[in-house]
Amino acid sequence: MTLHQLEYFCSVCRYQSISRAAEELFVSQPTISVSIRDLEKEFHLKLLNHQKNRISITSEGQLFYERAEQLLRESREMHTEFSDLARNRAPLKIGIPPVMSTLFFPRVTRSFQSMHDIPVQLFEYGSVRARAMVDNDRLDLALVNMDFPNIESYHNYEIMRETITYCVSRTHPYFREKAVTMEMLKGEKIILFNTDSVLNRIIHAKYDAAGLRPDVLMYSSQLYTILNMVRGGDCGAFLYASLIINPVDFSAIPLSPASSSRFGIIWKKGGFIPHRLSRFIEFIRGYDMSPYL
DSSP: OOOOHHHHHHHHHHHHHHHHHHHHHHHHHHHHHHHHHHHHHHHTOOOOOTTTTEEEEOHHHHHHHHHHHHHHHHEEEEHHHTTTTTOOOOEEEEEEEEGGGTTTTTHHHHHHHHHOOOEEEEEEEOOOHHHHHHHTSSSEEEEOOOOOOGGEEEEEEEEEEEEEEEEETSSSSTTSSSSOGGGGGOOOOOEEEOOOOOOHHHHHHHHHTTOOOOEEEESSSSSHHHHHHHSSSEEEEEGGGGGGOOTTTTTEEESSSEEEEEEEEEESSOOOOOOHHHHHHHHHHHHHGGGGO
């Protein structure tokens, strides 16, 4: 068994086509066919069903495919890890919500880099998209809103909790309100984070529970843009309390009933954990977050 054979087999399984797999891998169709037959002979298994104009995977083939994908992923990780070991320059790739790029996390990563001399690359993605990129091994870990149903399918560590508020300008009728209910927001023009944000989904669920339909003026991931729109006085935005950087011009009104979100890091379960990732997780667990809470 070779890694090339496993790669050929997995590609056929993904495309359910030898010709498509051959195009993807830039090899001939006979090369792929022979490789799969050799695998079946070596393990005495029938991995694929060949029917007219169609290929399907057997139950044994499905188990083999899952194990082969794991081996290929670990092989890629090992190659990345050890090809740069001498210089220790393989970057740690971290997804971070755009709004959090204005808060504490960039300072945390700078502190980590100065302490461990491990480069870090930050990628701005909403929590929904960041989770998908962790799943696809395009990110090592992600800082996310942890209020999603399958959080237990990831390794995770909670860092902080944020209060959800309704942000308005001082000229807005609700500026001096102590709290707002969803019923008070009926007919209000609002601004929401982009659709790859967990907060977006939380707010839509609150509107649904109240039997209301949100009047969304804008979807945005840029805090500066959101606050400039709110400053006009004819709309509000759902933001985390710590993002209201100018309390003179804006009011962060708590929701009633109160609502908050958990933020933390997630990384993939199963498979190889690179040294740079384990060092960062250890660093985060011991980092004093109290100045930012």
